[in-house]
Amino acid sequence: MIVTPVTELLGIRVPIVQGGMQWVGLPPLVAAVSNAGGLGILTALTQPSPAALRDAIRDTRKRTSKPFGVNITLLPTINPPDYEGYARAAVEEGVRVFETAGNSPGKLIKFFKDRGCLVIHKCTTIRHAKSAQRMGVDILSIDGFECAGHPGEEDVPGLVLLARAAEELKLPYIASGGIADSRGFAAALALGASGINMGTRFMCTVEAPIHQNIKEKIVASSEQDTEHIFRTLHNTARVFKNKVATEVVSIERRPGGAKFEDIRELVSGARGKQVYETGDPDRGIWSAGLSVGLIHDIPTCEELVSRMETKTEEIIQNMQKVVVRAKL
Ligand code: NAD
Numbered sequence: 001m002i003v004t005p006v007t008e009l010l011g012i013r014v015p016i017v018q019g020g021m022q023w024v025g026l027p028p029l030v031a032a033v034s035n036a037g038g039l040g041i042l043t044a045l046t047q048p049s050p051a052a053l054r055d056a057i058r059d060t061r062k063r064t065s066k067p068f069g070v071n072i073t074l075l076p077t078i079n080p081p082d083y084e085g086y087a088r089a090a091v092e093e094g095v096r097v098f099e100t101a102g103n104s105p106g107k108l109i110k111f112f113k114d115r116g117c118l119v120i121h122k123c124t125t126i127r128h129a130k131s132a133q134r135m136g137v138d139i140l141s142i143d144g145f146e147c148a149g150h151p152g153e154e155d156v157p158g159l160v161l162l163a164r165a166a167e168e169l170k171l172p173y174i175a176s177g178g179i180a181d182s183r184g185f186a187a188a189l190a191l192g193a194s195g196i197n198m199g200t201r202f203m204c205t206v207e208a209p210i211h212q213n214i215k216e217k218i219v220a221s222s223e224q225d226t227e228h229i230f231r232t233l234h235n236t237a238r239v240f241k242n243k244v245a246t247e248v249v250s251i252e253r254r255p256g257g258a259k260f261e262d263i264r265e266l267v268s269g270a271r272g273k274q275v276y277e278t279g280d281p282d283r284g285i286w287s288a289g290l291s292v293g294l295i296h297d298i299p300t301c302e303e304l305v306s307r308m309e310t311k312t313e314e315i316i317q318n319m320q321k322v323v324v325r326a327k328l
Contacts, residue, residue, distance in 0.1 A: 007194075017039045018040050019202070021043060024199075024210060025043030026056065029205070032205070036302045040068040044071060049085075057094075069099055071098070072087060074101070074105055077269075078268055091117065098112050098120070113137075120139040123141070126161070130169070140165070140174070141174050143197075145158070148239075148287040148291075158177050165192065166191060174195040176196070178289060179198055182308045201291055201295060203218060206298060210276035222292070227240070232258060238290075240287070244267075
């Protein structure tokens with residue numbers, strides 16, 4: 001058993017949290033992760049409205065009696081979402097765990113804390129983590145540069161960022177970005193984390209509600225197969241390196257740069273969603289982390305979580321033997 005402040009605070013068996021992925025954080029996956037002993041996370045903005053989020057929460061409850069959470073991410077969007085409406089709907093449906101991420105989260109964090117909820121806040125710098133600590137969050141999710149989606153603009157990979165978190169933070173934190181196996185899990189614990197967050201790895205499970213071709217594409221890919229878009233717009237996102245991502249980057253590199261309007265049609269989330277529906281990896285933009293290089297199969301969530309738990313315990317025991325040998 002890997003017991004940490006995170007398993008105790010969240011009431012889960014294994015300190016593995018599923019990342020709140022756009023178009024992927026739907027009830028079948030969320031319930032499968034929670035039933036496997038981790039914490040599944042529904043992605044609020046994947047639902048077209050707060051009313052649809054209510055339905056998704058009820059659907060998840062039918063599939064699991066275990067705790068699960070809801071993610072709300074505050075980043076630039078083509079159509080501004082009703083963030084407060086989503087937050088209110090989830091709280092009224094009885095959700096008690098929230099993952100917040102993105103820009104200026106203060107109002108949202110206060111909304112949840114005023115209602116007695118537990119907040120995990122995801123951040124990509126120690127400065128933002130300390131600010132979230134002051135806002136009263138319960139757990140930090142420290143997101144290294146390896147991550148899928150938005151790594152921020154300071155480009156600090158997990159090895160250094162997590163060690164800095166150990167030096168600076170008072171609250172328990174989970175490690176996010178670049179983790180897809182037991183080696184990463186054990187390393188995160190060694191770096192002072194009380195658990196891990198995995199997104200891309202959970203896309204490649206039997207229960208992930210995305211087309212089988214995309215799961216197989218991830219298995220066939222290496223750590224060379226991601227790309228950063230939106231660097232020039234200061235909204236960097238790590239996505240799968242496909243024809244659309246390459247085109248976006250070439251438009252951004254034109255003399256004089258690009259405005260968002262020049263790439264809006266290529267990058268829209270509505271188009272990216274079709275990747276997961278049709279199985280065509282070149283249909284639009286889709287998020288993927290460097291951990292694609294570590295993913296070699298498509299297990300059930302139960303198989304994945306229990307394998308990671310067992311192998312991480314083995315690594316920790318073997319590390320103790322290394323330490324003993326080193327002392328002789
Ligand atoms: P969308 O269709 O509104 O936008 C597509 C992409 O363009 C997103 O990455 C968005 O951040 C970016 N974007 C939009 N307007 C921009 C602008 N003016 N300048 C620079 N970049 C801009 O996005 P969507 O797929 O419908 O997703 C809705 C929101 O959820 C977005 O903010 C997105 O970043 C965020 N998101 C969350 C997660 C998560 O894990 N929860 C994952 C992916 C995306």
